Amino acid sequence: MNVLEQITINLNKLSRSERKVADAILSSPKSAIHSSIATLAKLADVSEPTVNRFCRRMDTKGFPDFKLHLAQSLANGTPYVNRHVEESDSVEDYTNKIYEATLASLDRSRQMVDTVSINKAVDILTQAKKISFFGLGASAAVAQDALNKFFRFNVPVQSFQDALMQRMACINSSDGDVVILISHTGRTKSLVELAIMAKSNDAMVIGITATGSPLANECNLVISSEVPEDTDLYMPMASRIGQLIIIDVLATGFTLRRGAKFRDNLQKVKQGIKESRFNKQLEV
Amino acid sequence: MNVLEQITINLNKLSRSERKVADAILSSPKSAIHSSIATLAKLADVSEPTVNRFCRRMDTKGFPDFKLHLAQSLANGTPYVNRHVEESDSVEDYTNKIYEATLASLDRSRQMVDTVSINKAVDILTQAKKISFFGLGASAAVAQDALNKFFRFNVPVQSFQDALMQRMACINSSDGDVVILISHTGRTKSLVELAIMAKSNDAMVIGITATGSPLANECNLVISSEVPEDTDLYMPMASRIGQLIIIDVLATGFTLRRGAKFRDNLQKVKQGIKESRFNKQLEV
DNA sequence: TAAAGTTTTGTAATTTTATTACATTAGTGG
């Protein structure tokens, strides 16, 4: 989809001259979209047909079509290329890179989101007797967030960070209960075990995890939260954002499905919170 | 900036033929970007120069340039005039709206991020004897996430969800300690009290909150996480994403500042986590 | 290592596409 990514991925598959074209474009994508094929050819020090061939190799119809795609890739501001944080980066540099990487990963996740399983999950959730959210490590924070969201709906909901408490909760689960397990990799042993335990008690197990993972295989329903594995040391876990937004979507679907009376309840909770707050007037 | 908007705004200022061009484009913008000037002229039933003149009137250099702008306008999917989730929305509808709203809010947050305070915060963090993260409600999940991130750096770090524990931690804080308080509104009484307590013990208090709020006023340093107040009932708290990313940025800045030996440590933690996981081979 | 084959690249011709200059038409106020 994204041409800039396409270029970066295929970078080593290109011939020498085509590589020159790729470098020229990557070094300044913004100016590339305003150049003619002749200008770009001169810039990359190759012939015009080489540029054209390069465009075709990037799965576009030709140079103008390529520029169109490039323009679209650049539309959200600065390139979405995986620019990794480097030792020499200034505050502005790494801040920008992290924002970009997150935006890019969120955008990718949007394109991949599977509304069919979302819908199924909402179905299951609205009929749940009790909902549990479990995650470990970074995903624990996501589970916590989910708890906070669903708690407001006045439905029986729980979340534990302690692996032992999680186990006990799953052992005690029963028909009508829904257990939502959150894991980026889907390979955390303890979570897979939770899935098996809950399932054997006839609870519904929903996984927000990588499809095809051991955890996914044990779930009744999987909502994919796949994000290209980040090998970069500094790269923040963009997957979390993907998981969080799935929680948001589920919560939204949930309220929509439950209708007006549940929304009234939501208002009531919000009102309750207000009382623990300083009044706006206090602010100077 | 956005050509589609530009067209809609100037719609009534156009001459009859130019209007025909506008209509043709608006009725199917996606196909317009793949047409030549001749095709589009025939479609709108006008001459080619008319199309060209139309493009110039839209503040572009000519037809190809216009197409480029149009492509960029279309890149972010179809823009929703009304971004709010509605009762009648389908799964696809509300999922898309939530993604868009989040992307938009993240982008806005990127534009507003204050790298100067980020830099100061990193300075403070690298010199900290102990770091504490506190938040309540939705922000508790963010604090939890921060804990998880900084814990990997092998620095003394803590986070409590219990308001009483938070109090005790702040009462016992001392010179050299850093307390990071997370709150969207900056009006949670208990957090403001934490700030006052910690400050009186000479601890450094950093707030990730709204500037000008009661909490912000009590902090030594404020990193703004402002996001337009969401009045919409369904609208998920986009602010959280903004807070999370600030944590990401801080953590990244932290590792960069601490240099190579700390990065080695990070690798070690990652390795340790691996052992609690199913091996990739197990996956079928 | 030289010859045959294959791939890559460039030159020049061709075609497509966009722009300009100018003529024509339609519309407007006196």
Next chain:
DNA sequence: CCACTAATGTAATAAAATTACAAAACTTTA
């Protein structure tokens, strides 16, 4: 209804992109 202005189209021109083909630059194999 005439004169003037604005809008539109026609045809010529210029620019840009693509194609066909030939020349290099590599590989492979004897």
